[in-house]
Structure formats: structure tokens, C-alpha cells
Amino acid sequence: MRIKRISIGMFMLMSAINGALAQTKTWTFDDELCTYKGYYDNQKYTEKQLADTYNLFRTSHYVHDSGTFEELTARYDSAIHYVKDLQIVQTHYFQGLKKDVLQYLQETYALKKVQKNAKQDTKSLIMAVKEDTKARQYAEALHKGGDDLLEAYEQVIKMQMENNSTPEYLWHNYETTMKHADRLDRAFDYVLVYGWWNSANNLVHHINYDGTQMKQFQRLFIKTETLDCDEP
Incomplete structure (x- = not known):
């Protein structure tokens, strides 16, 4: 009887160990600097x-x-x-x-x-962004065109000059553009990207990683x- 009890006890212990091993697995992953081995419960994930x-x-x-x-x-x-x-x-x-x-x-x-x-x-640019935002102001200028667009173009250039290491280069490009016959087309492309898009993108639900x-x-x-x- 004693031998039988020991055998049953040993069987239960081995079953518990095997069960624990079956539940724990490993998965390797990286971050920016290191490689890790993670031990996880495969009953959970x-x-x-x-x-x-x-x-x-x-x-x-x-x-x-x-x-x-x-x-x-x-x-x-x-x-x-x-x-x-x-x-x-x-x-x-x-x-x-x-x-x-x-x-x-x-x-x-x-x-x-x-x-x-x-x-x-151009009207879709207005409808895509909220009222009382900078993006909406640029959208309306892009839609109206003409002097409104050129005024918005100048505003974008001056705003960029505030944080640029070579503001005189930006202003030179602006003055050169204004001398071209297709200045409205060039201003449209510029305001669309650096005015409307940058402002609209700031309103997007970004994730902080x-x-x-x-x-x-x-x-x-x-x-x-x-x-x-x-x-x-």
C-alpha cells in the first residue's frame, strides 16, 4: 500500500509539472535596442x-x-x-x-x-474640416482663388519664415513665384500642402508612441x- 501511495503521489506531481510546462511558452521580440524572450501563458494568449x-x-x-x-x-x-x-x-x-x-x-x-x-x-476642402480652424481658412482661400489665395500663400510663407534657418530663401522663392504667369497654380499647390494639409493633419486623431x-x-x-x- 505504501508503494502504491508513493506511485500515485509521484504521478500527480509529474502531471502538475507537465501541465505547467504545457501552459508556458516563449516568444521572442525586439524594441529599438534589445531582443527579448518572453514567457507567456498559452491558456491566455x-x-x-x-x-x-x-x-x-x-x-x-x-x-x-x-x-x-x-x-x-x-x-x-x-x-x-x-x-x-x-x-x-x-x-x-x-x-x-x-x-x-x-x-x-x-x-x-x-x-x-x-x-x-x-x-x-475645391469645395470639398471646406467640407472636410471643422469651422473656426486654420484649415478651414485655407480651404476657403483655395476655393475662392484669386487675391484670397495669394494672400493665404503669403501668410503661409511668413509663418514658415518664423521657424526657418534661412527665411530669406523662402521669401526669395515667394517673390520669384509671384512674378510667374502661373502664380495662382503655384500658390494653390503650395497652400494646399503647407497650409491646408498641415493644418488639417493636426486635427487628425494621432497616436503618441x-x-x-x-x-x-x-x-x-x-x-x-x-x-x-x-x-x-
């Missing part, structure tokens, strides 16, 4: 969830706006679908971050579509080990 969560905040989600309207649309649709399809961990923080990333992409996409067709539909994302990610692990680090 899958490797796919960890990888997708990592990609959620380690991807810049920048979409370049070159090419045609159709190409722009295809790139943004792809980026938005990519984020929507990420199977991230079910924590309040990362679920919220996913919503923030989608909001950023959708708001930026809406503005980029308007900017791409600005010359064909300040290291909080990585700290929250590391909290998903039971423990982490530093494998290697580059020199800072």
Missing part, C-alpha cells in the same frame, strides 16, 4: 495574438499618397483591412489601441482623398529575459 498585437504598435501604418486616386484608395483600403484583421489580445488597452489606429487611418484617408481631388472639387505600448506589451508575459542589446 496564442502566438498569433501576440504577433498581431506586436505588429499593431510596431508598424508605422504610414501610407504614401503618390500615384492616382485609385492607387491611393487601394493602399488605404489594404492598410485598414490589415488592421481590422489583426487578432490581438483581448485586453482593454490593446483593444483601445486598435480602435485608435483605425481612427487615425480612416481620418487620414478621408483627408487624402479630398487633397488628391482638390483642384477638381511614447514607449507605453511596449510596456503594456511586456506586461502580457509572465517574465521576460533580455537576450541581446545594441549599444545606445
Whole structure:
């Protein structure tokens, strides 16, 4: 009977050890300087969830706006679908971050579509931004054209000169542009980018990547080990 009790006890101990080992797995990831091995409970998260969560905040989600309207649309649709399809961990923080990333992409996409067709539909520049904003003022100048546009162009140049190391160079370019017969077209392109877009972009729901994302990610692990680090 004694031998039998020992055997049963040993079996229970080995089962507990095997169960603990089955629940703990490892996943390797990087930040800006180091490589880590994280130990996680696979009853809480899958490797796919960890990888997708990592990609959620380690991807810049920048979409370049070159090419045609159709190409722009295809790139943004792809980026938005990519984020929507990420199977991230079910924590309040990362679920919220996913919503923030989608909001950023959708708001930026809406503005980029308007900017791409600005010359064909100047009124859309007004409708795309809120009233009583700098972006709205630039939009109205772009829509009206003529002296209103040229005045806005001068304002943008003077504002840039305040924080530029060579303000005289900016002013020289402005004076040169004003002598050209196509100065209205040149002023339109300049105000659209450096006036309307920069101001409208400031109204977009941007995400502050300040290291909080990585700290929250590391909290998903039971423990982490530093494998290697580059020199800072």
C-alpha cells in the first residue's frame, strides 16, 4: 500500500509539472535596442495574438499618397483591412489601441482623398474640416482663388519664415513665384500642402508612441529575459 501511495503521489506531481510546462511558452521580440524572450501563458494568449498585437504598435501604418486616386484608395483600403484583421489580445488597452489606429487611418484617408481631388472639387476642402480652424481658412482661400489665395500663400510663407534657418530663401522663392504667369497654380499647390494639409493633419486623431505600448506589451508575459542589446 505504501508503494502504491508513493506511485500515485509521484504521478500527480509529474502531471502538475507537465501541465505547467504545457501552459508556458516563449516568444521572442525586439524594441529599438534589445531582443527579448518572453514567457507567456498559452491558456491566455496564442502566438498569433501576440504577433498581431506586436505588429499593431510596431508598424508605422504610414501610407504614401503618390500615384492616382485609385492607387491611393487601394493602399488605404489594404492598410485598414490589415488592421481590422489583426487578432490581438483581448485586453482593454490593446483593444483601445486598435480602435485608435483605425481612427487615425480612416481620418487620414478621408483627408487624402479630398487633397488628391482638390483642384477638381475645391469645395470639398471646406467640407472636410471643422469651422473656426486654420484649415478651414485655407480651404476657403483655395476655393475662392484669386487675391484670397495669394494672400493665404503669403501668410503661409511668413509663418514658415518664423521657424526657418534661412527665411530669406523662402521669401526669395515667394517673390520669384509671384512674378510667374502661373502664380495662382503655384500658390494653390503650395497652400494646399503647407497650409491646408498641415493644418488639417493636426486635427487628425494621432497616436503618441511614447514607449507605453511596449510596456503594456511586456506586461502580457509572465517574465521576460533580455537576450541581446545594441549599444545606445
